[in-house]
Amino acid sequence: MAGIGRMNIGQGFDAHRFAPDGSGRELWVAGLKWDGQGEGIEGDSDGDVAAHALIDALLSAARLGDIGTLFGVGSDSAGAGQHGLPMLEHTVAHLRAHGVEPSSASVVVIGNRPKIGKRRAEAEAALSRAVGCPVSVTATTTDRMGFTGSGEGIAAIANALVGFRPR
Template sequence: MNTQQRVGTGFDAHRFVSIDDGQPMHLACIEDWPGPRIEGDSDGDIAVHALIDALLSASGLGDIGSMFGVGHNAKGAGMTGSSMLTEVRELLHEHHIEPINASICIIGNRPKFSPRRSEAQQRMSDILGCPVSITATTTDGMGFTGQGEGIAAIANCLVQLP
C-alpha cells in the first residue's frame, strides 16, 4: 500500500472582548477559563482554530473559513471549538486521512496555561484520536499578545493520507 504523510501548519489570533461580560473564555477545548472571553464568530478558541487550519492544510481540504465560513451568519457562528474539531475529525475519517500527532503553541500573557495543560491535551487528543501536545509562551510585553489585548496560537500536525 502506497501512503503519504503530510505536515500542516495553522495560525489564529483574536483580541479579548473589551468589556468582561462574565462569560468564560474557551481555550483548547476547555470552556471555563477565567477572565474576559475571546472575540470571535464562534467561541474564539484560537488553539482549536489553528489546529483545524493545520489539519485541513495537511489534508488538502481547504481551511477553517472554507469549512465553517466567516461572519456571524456563517455555519461556524456560535460553535464551540470541541464541536468544530469533531466535525473536522469526521471529515478526515471520510477521506481515510488519519491524524498522527499535533503540536500547538499558545501565545499570550493570559490565562496561565500550565495548571490545565494536561486536561487540555487530553481533551483535544480524545477528540482528534491522536496525541496533541500544547505549550504556551509570552512575547515579553511585545505586540498585542504581550500587551494583553489578545491571544494567538500556532499549530502543526502530521497526517497519514491514504
C-alpha cells in the same frame, strides 16, 4: 496506523482580540473553559485560538482548505456560536471522509492568559480526544511585545501530521 501511506504536515495559525470588560464572554482555550481568567475572546464562535489553529493545521496537512472553507466566515456561518471541540470533531470526520487520518499534532498558545501550565494535561487530553491522536500543548508569552504581550489578544500556532489511506 496500518494501511496508511503518504504522510503530510500542515500548519495553522489563529489570533483573536479579548472581549471588552463586562461583555460576559466565556474564556475558552484548548477546548477548556477558563473561569476566573478574565473576559473571553471575541469571535463568531467561542474564539478558541488553539482549536482553530489546530483545525487549520489539520486541513492544511490534508490539502482540504482551511477553517473558512469548511465552516464559512461570519456571524451566519456554520461555525458561529460553536465551541472548538465540536468543530475539531467535525473537521476530523471531514478528513476521514476524504481518506485522511490524523497522526500527531502540537499547539502553542501565545499570550499572557490563561496560564496553560496548570491545566496542560487536561488541555492535551481534551484536544487529543477530539482529534483522535496525541496533541501536545505548550504556551509562551511575547515578553510584553505586540498585541499578545499587551494583553489585547491571544494567538496560537499548530502543526499536524496526517496520513493518507491508499485508495
